[in-house]
Amino acid sequence: MIPLPLSAIAEITAGTVHGGRHEAEVTGPVVIDSRAVEPGALFAAFRGERVDGHDYAAAALAAGAAAVLAERPVDGPCVVVPDVRRALGALARGVLERLPEATVIGVTGSAGKTSTKDLIAQVLRDAGPTVAPAGSFNNEIGLPLTVLRADAATRFLVLEMGARGIGHIAYLTGIARPGIGVVLNVGTAHVGEFGGREAIAKAKGELVEAVPPGGTAVLNADDPLVRAMAARTAGRVVTFGRSSEAAVRAADEGMDEFGRARFTLVTPEGSAPVELRLVGGHAVANALAAAAAARAAGLPVTAVAAALSRAVPASRWRMEVTDRPDGVTVVNDAYNANPDSVRAAVDTLTHMARGRRAFAVLGEMAELGADSVAEHAKIGQHVARSGVATLITVGDAAAAMAEGAEQVASWTGESVRVDDVGAALTALRERLRPRDVVLVKGSRVAGLERIAEGLLA
Numbered sequence: 001m002i003p004l005p006l007s008a009i010a011e012i013t014a015g016t017v018h019g020g021r022h023e024a025e026v027t028g029p030v031v032i033d034s035r036a037v038e039p040g041a042l043f044a045a046f047r048g049e050r051v052d053g054h055d056y057a058a059a060a061l062a063a064g065a066a067a068v069l070a071e072r073p074v075d076g077p078c079v080v081v082p083d084v085r086r087a088l089g090a091l092a093r094g095v096l097e098r099l100p101e102a103t104v105i106g107v108t109g110s111a112g113k114t115s116t117k118d119l120i121a122q123v124l125r126d127a128g129p130t131v132a133p134a135g136s137f138n139n140e141i142g143l144p145l146t147v148l149r150a151d152a153a154t155r156f157l158v159l160e161m162g163a164r165g166i167g168h169i170a171y172l173t174g175i176a177r178p179g180i181g182v183v184l185n186v187g188t189a190h191v192g193e194f195g196g197r198e199a200i201a202k203a204k205g206e207l208v209e210a211v212p213p214g215g216t217a218v219l220n221a222d223d224p225l226v227r228a229m230a231a232r233t234a235g236r237v238v239t240f241g242r243s244s245e246a247a248v249r250a251a252d253e254g255m256d257e258f259g260r261a262r263f264t265l266v267t268p269e270g271s272a273p274v275e276l277r278l279v280g281g282h283a284v285a286n287a288l289a290a291a292a293a294a295r296a297a298g299l300p301v302t303a304v305a306a307a308l309s310r311a312v313p314a315s316r317w318r319m320e321v322t323d324r325p326d327g328v329t330v331v332n333d334a335y336n337a338n339p340d341s342v343r344a345a346v347d348t349l350t351h352m353a354r355g356r357r358a359f360a361v362l363g364e365m366a367e368l369g370a371d372s373v374a375e376h377a378k379i380g381q382h383v384a385r386s387g388v389a390t391l392i393t394v395g396d397a398a399a400a401m402a403e404g405a406e407q408v409a410s411w412t413g414e415s416v417r418v419d420d421v422g423a424a425l426t427a428l429r430e431r432l433r434p435r436d437v438v439l440v441k442g443s444r445v446a447g448l449e450r451i452a453e454g455l456l457a
Contacts, residue, residue, distance in 0.1 A: 001042070001148045002095060003027045006067055009042070010079045012094035013069070013087035020077025026066045030091070030148040032141065039064035044084055046141075047071065053084075085140060089175045092144030096176055102154045104176050105293055108161045108169060108207045109184025109220075110200060111341045112286045113138065115278070116184060117160045118314035119290035123307040127299055128155030135315050136335075138162035143172050156297065163203045173210035180296045181211040181235070182218040182289050186225040187340045201225040211235035216296040218289060221246035240292040241285065248292040250284050258321070259352040265291055265305045272305035277312050279319040279331070281351075282344035317449050319345070321352075322456055327434040329356075332452035333441045337365045339375050343382050345441050350386045353437040357389040361424055361451055363442020364397035373400045380404025384411035390431060392416045394424050394446060421447065425454045 007022040009015070028040030034056040037043055043060035045053030045068055057074040067077040069091075071084055081087035096102065105124075107117045114136045121132035131154050133146040138160035150157050159176055163169045186201045208217040208229050215235040220226040222241035230237045240248040250263040251271070259279040265272050265288075276283055287308050294304045313320065317335035324330065329352065333345050342365065349358050360383050368375050380401035383391050390413055393402045402415040418424045428438065428451070438455065442448040 001026065001028070001030055002098060002151050004095075006077065006079055009067075009069070009091060013079060013081045013090050015069075015079040015081035015087060018073045018078050018080055019075070020067060024066060024077060028064075028066065030069075030088070030145060031060075032145070034060040034063065034065075037063040037065045041065045042067055042069055044069040044088055045071070045074070046084055088144045088148075089140060089171075092147035093175045095150065096147055096157075099150055099152065099154060102150055102157050103180065103297060104178045105156060105158045105180040105182065105297070106161050106173065106176070106178035106207050106210075107159070107182045107184070107289075107293075108163065108204050109182075110187030110204075111338055112184050112282070112289075113160045113162065114315050114335075115283065115313075115318055116182065116286040116289050117158055119278075119286055119308065119311050120182075120293050121156075121158045122311040122314065123290055123294045123299065123304055124156040124158065124297060126303060126307050127294075127297065129153045130156040130158060132158035133160060136160060136162070140168075140171060144175055147176050161207060163206075166199065166203050167206070169203060169206040170210070173207060177210050177212065178207065179212070179215045180218060180293050181207045181215070181233070182293050183207060183220065183226050183229060184285070184289055185220055185223045185340070187338055197225060201229070205229045205232050208233035208235070218292045218296060220285070220289070221249075222285070238292050238296055240288040242288075246288075248288055248295065250288055253281075253284060255281060255351060257352070257354075259348045261287075265301060265308070267291070267295060267301045269295075270301050272302050274305045274308045276308065277310075279321050279352075280344060280348040282341070282348070283319075317452075319348070320452070324456065328432055328455070329435075329437045330452050330455050331437065331439045332449060333439065334363075334446075334449040334452060335444065337363070337441050337443045337446075339365060339368075339379060342379050342441055345439055346379075346383055346386050346388065349437060349439040350388065357433070357436045358387070359390045359392065359428065359432070359436060359438040360388045361392045361394065361428065361438060361440045361448065362398055362401055363394040363446030363448045366397075366443035366445050372397070376400035377404030377407075380406075381408055384408035384413065388413055390414045390416065392418060392424055392427055394418055394421065394442065394448060394451075398442070398446075421450045421454070424448075424451050428455065
């Protein structure tokens, strides 16, 4: 964060300085975990259901924090505010207003946000200092914490913006207004919370509504609900996708034996070859979105293609491919799951497993609402039609996948239903042979990364 005196922090957050000098400066990062404090940091004391950050204020100050952002006075320098969460957002907005040279790139969508954010950040780093969140810091706490990592040298600020309801992205763009807004897709993730894809589209479109007249809205030409968002932005519209009408598109797509995609990046300014190091055909759409965003930021197509070809996975549990000494390949894609991402992962599994046995270990796809059973059954049918040798479903909510697979009369594979991670590991260890390929995927609540970790231990 840029250095700020407590008096300025109080002014920005509508707070009051207690227990310290008004001119004392915060020179380090803003943190919410007292164990992450560095000298000069600002410790934001959040009150949770189980833990009250105010109880750790003394430890944070002892570790070198310059002050505490708090909702009540603590024993030491602090800025007292009515609501720490709101104050954190206000502070991020205030800091960003002091960084006029930084371009904000906002990314949202039902699937692929984190992977695309990682790609954009890796491409833009070639053009200047870039700040992006680690993992999925995409809510009202994670986003401002990312903004507050920016300093006077920052040229690009790449922000992932998530939503679990109408108005969530509008709140985030109120903190960091995007000069470039990227909308990837409108899928069925969180459809149970929103009530339908149209409501999801309304929420995701809040990102492009925030793009100013001089900015750029980057929209997926292959998704009708995203394409329609062009009418909701004052910015210039650039489309990406596999459609021949997309301004930034892929031609001559292929995939190597390891499931890594290659294609020709086509733009109005010219074309260039891309050979991704990321696994999965679905990575092409993310790469095209990243290319369109980088192009909007002023990078030439040759530089974008070269950077995409160098990019590596930057967030854990997303199509992580590891070969065991015995030749078994484990694909850990357990960070999250929705119908679109599971189908894409299964397609990649069967491509990688040509001539080898494919195992799909799948857990619950959460937050699908009334459509949950039907959507899980459809995934099971897709698994069976893809020729997967063994489907292992973990937990009661995923059992409908097994039922769907068993409805496909032509499938000659095996369906196994287990209750938990331990039982899944047992089932796999009883069946795996050298050169088999195993995909592990489920929503965060399923915790299936422990299966991949167990297979690799």
